[in-house]
Amino acid sequence: MNGVFDLAGTDGIGPVIVPEHEPVFRAAWEKAVFPMFAMCFRAGFFGVDEFRHGIELIDPAVYLKSPYYEHWVHTVEHFGEKLGKLDMAELDRRTAHYLAKPEAPLPQHQDDPELLAFVEAVVPVGATAKRESDKAARFKVGDIVRVDRSAPKGHTRRARYIRGAVGEVVLAHGTFIYPDTAGNGLGEHPEHVYTVRFTNEELWGAEHAEPNGSVCFDVWDPYIELAGPAAANAEGAVA
Amino acid sequence: MNGVFDLAGTDGIGPVIVPEHEPVFRAAWEKAVFPMFAMCFRAGFFGVDEFRHGIELIDPAVYLKSPYYEHWVHTVEHFGEKLGKLDMAELDRRTAHYLAKPEAPLPQHQDDPELLAFVEAVVPVGATAKRESDKAARFKVGDIVRVDRSAPKGHTRRARYIRGAVGEVVLAHGTFIYPDTAGNGLGEHPEHVYTVRFTNEELWGAEHAEPNGSVCFDVWDPYIELAGPAAANAEGAVA
Amino acid sequence: MSAKIRTQEEIAARVKALESMLIEQGVMTTQAIDRMVEIYEHEVGPQLGAKVVAKAWSDPEFKARLVEDASEACKELGISGLQGEDMFVVENTDDVHNIIVCTLCSCYPWPVLGLPPNWYKDPQYRAAITREPRKVLSDSFDFTVPESVEVRVWDSSSEMRYWVLPQRPAGTDGWSEERLAELVTRDSMIGVGPVAQVAS
Amino acid sequence: MSAKIRTQEEIAARVKALESMLIEQGVMTTQAIDRMVEIYEHEVGPQLGAKVVAKAWSDPEFKARLVEDASEACKELGISGLQGEDMFVVENTDDVHNIIVCTLCSCYPWPVLGLPPNWYKDPQYRAAITREPRKVLSDSFDFTVPESVEVRVWDSSSEMRYWVLPQRPAGTDGWSEERLAELVTRDSMIGVGPVAQVAS
Numbered sequence: 001m002n003g004v005f006d007l008a009g010t011d012g013i014g015p016v017i018v019p020e021h022e023p024v025f026r027a028a029w030e031k032a033v034f035p036m037f038a039m040c041f042r043a044g045f046f047g048v049d050e051f052r053h054g055i056e057l058i059d060p061a062v063y064l065k066s067p068y069y070e071h072w073v074h075t076v077e078h079f080g081e082k083l084g085k086l087d088m089a090e091l092d093r094r095t096a097h098y099l100a101k102p103e104a105p106l107p108q109h110q111d112d113p114e115l116l117a118f119v120e121a122v123v124p125v126g127a128t129a130k131r132e133s134d135k136a137a138r139f140k141v142g143d144i145v146r147v148d149r150s151a152p153k154g155h156t157r158r159a160r161y162i163r164g165a166v167g168e169v170v171l172a173h174g175t176f177i178y179p180d181t182a183g184n185g186l187g188e189h190p191e192h193v194y195t196v197r198f199t200n201e202e203l204w205g206a207e208h209a210e211p212n213g214s215v216c217f218d219v220w221d222p223y224i225e226l227a228g229p230a231a232a233n234a235e236g237a238v239a
Numbered sequence: 240m241n242g243v244f245d246l247a248g249t250d251g252i253g254p255v256i257v258p259e260h261e262p263v264f265r266a267a268w269e270k271a272v273f274p275m276f277a278m279c280f281r282a283g284f285f286g287v288d289e290f291r292h293g294i295e296l297i298d299p300a301v302y303l304k305s306p307y308y309e310h311w312v313h314t315v316e317h318f319g320e321k322l323g324k325l326d327m328a329e330l331d332r333r334t335a336h337y338l339a340k341p342e343a344p345l346p347q348h349q350d351d352p353e354l355l356a357f358v359e360a361v362v363p364v365g366a367t368a369k370r371e372s373d374k375a376a377r378f379k380v381g382d383i384v385r386v387d388r389s390a391p392k393g394h395t396r397r398a399r400y401i402r403g404a405v406g407e408v409v410l411a412h413g414t415f416i417y418p419d420t421a422g423n424g425l426g427e428h429p430e431h432v433y434t435v436r437f438t439n440e441e442l443w444g445a446e447h448a449e450p451n452g453s454v455c456f457d458v459w460d461p462y463i464e465l466a467g468p469a470a471a472n473a474e475g476a477v478a
Numbered sequence: 479m480s481a482k483i484r485t486q487e488e489i490a491a492r493v494k495a496l497e498s499m500l501i502e503q504g505v506m507t508t509q510a511i512d513r514m515v516e517i518y519e520h521e522v523g524p525q526l527g528a529k530v531v532a533k534a535w536s537d538p539e540f541k542a543r544l545v546e547d548a549s550e551a552c553k554e555l556g557i558s559g560l561q562g563e564d565m566f567v568v569e570n571t572d573d574v575h576n577i578i579v580c581t582l583c584s585c586y587p588w589p590v591l592g593l594p595p596n597w598y599k600d601p602q603y604r605a606a607i608t609r610e611p612r613k614v615l616s617d618s619f620d621f622t623v624p625e626s627v628e629v630r631v632w633d634s635s636s637e638m639r640y641w642v643l644p645q646r647p648a649g650t651d652g653w654s655e656e657r658l659a660e661l662v663t664r665d666s667m668i669g670v671g672p673v674a675q676v677a678s
Numbered sequence: 679m680s681a682k683i684r685t686q687e688e689i690a691a692r693v694k695a696l697e698s699m700l701i702e703q704g705v706m707t708t709q710a711i712d713r714m715v716e717i718y719e720h721e722v723g724p725q726l727g728a729k730v731v732a733k734a735w736s737d738p739e740f741k742a743r744l745v746e747d748a749s750e751a752c753k754e755l756g757i758s759g760l761q762g763e764d765m766f767v768v769e770n771t772d773d774v775h776n777i778i779v780c781t782l783c784s785c786y787p788w789p790v791l792g793l794p795p796n797w798y799k800d801p802q803y804r805a806a807i808t809r810e811p812r813k814v815l816s817d818s819f820d821f822t823v824p825e826s827v828e829v830r831v832w833d834s835s836s837e838m839r840y841w842v843l844p845q846r847p848a849g850t851d852g853w854s855e856e857r858l859a860e861l862v863t864r865d866s867m868i869g870v871g872p873v874a875q876v877a878s
Binding site: 027066104203213 | 682683684686687688689691692693694695696697698699700701702703704705706708709710711713715716717718719720722723749758759760761762763764765766778782783784789792793795796797799800801802803804805806807808809810811812813814817818825826827828829830832833834835836837840845848
């Protein structure tokens, strides 16, 4: 989908502000939200691509103005509601309760050794998105490719600023879960992933580009087509 | 510039809400803002292209969430401050005053017959952006053209959704003020304007396009280059 | 990015403050403000476009002039002005249904339609009408264009001001221009709705 | 579009409500939450990436393995895990300076850098670093890359997790890995800052 979360090249939103020091978590609520990604993933709320798409669906003004971990709250709610795992009326009721009484306790509960073991196991191992596939790679390092400029409606990683641009394949990574299906609840359908290098001039235009620069962007096989050296030279795409 | 005001094709912002009835102006303050465009134009605050660019510079969350005529307030303030016509501290002070006392009167002042005459004259006549020019048109109706996909930083009317797209010139309108200069304070420099028709398939991709549809978009001469019938056919651009 | 989203009360105070400064500078007067508001509340509105459409339906030579140069033809009826200096009428046919929008701001042909409705200026319409016009018409305007008819959206990106000449409905033979004009809705000249139904 | 921008108090209440429901469902426990927070507050952070960089500076064979397959090489040092399952190290040279970003969300190589700083996740960095990287480095990080050096931005759009192997500074011959590691800043592994200066 096209949306404000797809931020590359957005102008007019002000400078990058870098505080001298800041803690890993800036508020107590951030500490409660951060583990929700891993633990709700374990509980079957979402895969990582769906998790991202839930964030993309946030109202764009809220997306731009809210603290980062609040985005995670939205996607947990989105899938909790969609899958019937969260009663939203009850969530609203409890929100009002804790808003009135911020120090009111959480429910009494038992420790869960299996959940703790999951944390100790998943943090150092993770869960790769790499998948075996016997699909042949359609492209190889050195190929000159153009990114499909079409505009899918659901989740995709085909950012707007690379659509229609011509670049060179510089790395080939093997086959990974395809976000354009997995992020839309349509299965993993692994595809080859490549890194494509675009010159700044190709991405932004010679008049508007910083000199001597490039962007490397990872694409899945269906995102690109061969452009051929002729096409690339004609458009001054590759240095 | 790339920004959220460039809305065509933005997904995920909800349905179009159409009230049964609504007045021309929904609040008293809207009636005070609407005449500011014409009267501040007369007073040398901005041209129409600059006026638009002032709106484009609004914080994007505010842009999306604020009532339409508030956008006009922002651009009047922007140019008032930039040109030294408005003391922003004084504006803040008066804002606090009227916020505390909404019914406090406006300053006493005399009618101005010349201003009233301006209103009576400009409303029925307007101010065309058409300009004589001896520049030759580089394109003619029937030409197949591709829109430059580069991303200017200041004001432009080259919307993101048509960048890189191929379409057919269907109308030629003569020469008009060029927004890419006029909107950035760089003078009128008239250029030929054409209407280019793009199929939905070309704009959004065959998989994502509504059938049997097209978009007509007006471009200035420097926005486009000949793509040629061969290029167009190769990409399935024109029906 | 720290800018605040204001309440109606805050906006009203801001506007009154700005107005007061512009008045002191002689840029505005309340008299001129009131006159300008009066014009667009009571004088300039879609009844003018409807008059043009009705004449085009009734007078083939006028219609030919209107399609050739809309601003010149409208002047014959005393209709002209701000945001309509260079108008262009797009004619609906059995094969093409036209819709207008301005995706980059909110351009609209004031002299024939008045000031635009809020939905026309809202982000939602501007976002969706080029991408999914049939869906927008169906979901928000309860209006369907047959699949066999091309939907053509005119994005008013230049100073050309487009508006739609709807098709004359059947069953109106011999009607006066005044009676025909009553059929012509604002929405039919934007392209998001039909002309009024003729009782049969 | 009617969604509201919440205050910190409102967010905190919402989160506690959500947490309470997830606890009742057995999805979370406060014990597991506390442990996960402890790991990323105190165990996993840029000191781990610094250790890898220092070893790569000291051991050419390790560096070759790191550049070939960063995730496998890091495992030799016991470094691995969530959001670093498939890492790839991009090496700065006299000709190329690398920077990482994730413009679509906020992907970041947790096992070597910990959780990302807020500016990395903010819209401003994600918007500007691909378009004007030199300007961002200069304006916000007080860091200049010579014009003769290509600035190459790695947008982490897939599950590959990129991070930067900075150049070993001059004047560090014979230094131990521990001493070298102290020079390696988080920002130097993101590509927005230098390694620490060596007193000469």
